[in-house]
């Protein structure tokens with residue numbers, strides 16, 4: 001039997017991570033936040049004083065990348081998110097990170113029923129044959145406010161308008177790149193969480209998934 005694979009895509013701070021973690025627990029799936037890989041490469045470059053826009057250095061960093069290298073790093077900051085979206089434009093970076101993601105989906109750990117991956121190109125590129133594809137969105141303002149709440153714990157001076165601007169810039173970069181741009185995969189189910197609580201979004205996603213099982 002093919003393992004169950006759930007692909008979750010969408011723009012920054014749409015609630016993909018929270019939703020995916022809950023779905024993973026509910027359906028007994030292994031969870032991979034693929035943004036961690038791009039953030040990891042971005043963080044490593046910053047840490048090594050390399051310019052994330054440098055295509056060759058970004059490719060080399062991605063080729064030598066493993067999650068252990070960033071195990072204790074703080075990759076959840078706005079700066080690292082920005083660096084991630086800059087390195088994510090490079091086809092060689094995406095190619096270097098692709099196999100790890102595909103292996104994770106194809107060979108989920110023992111004791112799990114399958115895998116759930118979230119990111120920008122899971123349904124379109126990484127797992128085009130996923131059992132279920134979700135495209136999770138919310139208004140720019142709702143996403144900025146959620147991200148701002150998370151970030152101000154660690155970055156107290158941060159303003160909501162700055163976060164909104166960063167999110168819009170990052171979405172524009174993710175949607176306009178030539179390689180694996182952010183967009184709903186064919187057959188993806190749209191889930192707009194603007195006015196949904198976490199519980200309501202979880203229930204809506206379960207309805208979609210249960211229909212597909």
Ligand code: C5P
Pocket residue numbers: 012013034035036038039081084085086088118119120121122170174
């Ligand atoms: O989801 P997160 O905000 O952690 O992702 C950081 C950045 O990594 C995104 O803005 C995007 O540029 C890149 N990314 C990607 N493809 C993925 C996951 C993340 O290009 N599958």
